[in-house]
Amino acid sequence: MKRVSTLFLKIALFLIGLPVLAMCIFLVPEIAKYIAVNPKQGYLKYLVYLDLYASAIPFYFALYQAFRLLNYIDRNVAFSERSVRALKKIKYCAITISILIGLGMPIFYLLAQMDDAPGIIVIGLVIIFASIVISVFAAVLQRLLQDAIDIKSENDLVV
Template identity: 70%
Template sequence: MNRVSTLFLKIAVILIGLPVLALCIFLVPEIATFAVELFPNIPFLNVLVFIYMYVTAIPFYVALYQALKLLSYIDKNKAFSELSVMTLKKIKYCAMTISSLYVVGMPFFYFMAELDDAPGIIVIGLVIIFASMVIAVFAAVLQRLLKNAIDIKSENDLTV
């Protein structure tokens, strides 16, 4: 039963990564073209948009890889180990990085929304920031709980 659950979760993690990959391939060039149309005076804006969007995708995929590693630790009955704690720590840092990058990019989103009269751009940015922070807090709580469980387990092993 345990392997079926983790297999389902591994498939879900991969399926989460596919739409983001499709967005990076198909939507980012459109966003870059749109930004150049809105701000024709800024040289190399399309390159900056490409760099920004792809740099924000890197921690996302690192976090997905760490989630797959965590699921493999669960499969190998190493869920209560320091490896799992370190994996959760990396997921937390990736989520905080994504949130920070989007906070830095929000002024640009604001100017794009003002020029195009599309407030949805700002909402999308805020949703990404909020979701990343929720994931970071959740990973931090899980990391602390797992660390406490490992400490209690090691104390119990020493007393026996």
């Protein structure tokens, strides 16, 4: 049963990564072309590339760390320092994503002004909020796991 649930979660991680990859390949260049229509604002195209591709890097690194965490669960070493380090890296990746998207919010604002679509700003805010929630959740899990490891090591010393 445990292997089936971790296999399901591994597949879910893969399926989470596919739309982001598709957006990086197809949508980001279109956004960059659209925002740089005015020749005076041609530099904005590179800022779009920098912001969105730079935020995709910690996203995929966090997915990789989550995959490693599921492998630790499969091998019955979930209560280890490696799991705590993986959760710490996921937390830092989520913080990095929220900072990068936050720094790119002026670009989202310009895009919303050009297209007259305020929903674009809301999408950016949702990404920031989701990253902060994931960061807090990973921090709580990291703390709980560290406490469980400490209790386990104390019990091992008593016996």
